[in-house]
Amino acid sequence: MRIDCKEYIDLIEEKWGDKKDYFRNSYDFLLSSIDRGKQIAAHLEKYVSLKDKKCLDMGCLDGGVSIGIAQQGANVTGVEINKDCLHRAKILNNFYKSNCVFELRDCLNTNFEDDYFDIVICTDVIEHVASHDSLMREISRILRKQGFLYIPESCTDIKEIR
Numbered sequence: 001m002r003i004d005c006k007e008y009i010d011l012i013e014e015k016w017g018d019k020k021d022y023f024r025n026s027y028d029f030l031l032s033s034i035d036r037g038k039q040i041a042a043h044l045e046k047y048v049s050l051k052d053k054k055c056l057d058m059g060c061l062d063g064g065v066s067i068g069i070a071q072q073g074a075n076v077t078g079v080e081i082n083k084d085c086l087h088r089a090k091i092l093n094n095f096y097k098s099n100c101v102f103e104l105r106d107c108l109n110t111n112f113e114d115d116y117f118d119i120v121i122c123t124d125v126i127e128h129v130a131s132h133d134s135l136m137r138e139i140s141r142i143l144r145k146q147g148f149l150y151i152p153e154s155c156t157d158i159k160e161i162r
Helices: 006-019 024-031 033-044 064-070 083-095 132-142
Strands: 054-058 075-080 101-104 117-121 143-150
Touching: 006 083, 033 064, 033 143, 054 064, 054 132, 064 075, 064 083, 064 117, 075 083, 083 101, 117 132, 132 143
Parallel strands: 054 075, 054 117, 075 101, 117 143
Antiparallel strands: none
């Protein structure tokens, strides 16, 4: 399912303008993000029920992955450092009548309580932070002791955070 929110698509096209063809992969990536969230949710459901779990989507970008996971029953908070991305995430959240909460926060210092989340999703973030160790320490701090961390296979150099 591609995102079909006209207000959102208009913002993306305004941002990229005549460079849309050059950014085709990024454009398609954003428009398919809810499906990616549902795929991540299906993978996680092999290990844990998402129903009513507190889930953090670190570096949530435009919120599509968060919304896809929330549609499967999780209580999702998405954090993002880019205000424009958060604005678009809130538009999608309203359009899809999702219950996600989107907040402006730094992934390296989220200021959430210790052991707060059942699940942390960390996709397309680690390559953008200055310190992988700092990111892993923050995740370890806010993730419950029996919690689940989802990082895509492409981040194979990270084996264990506890």
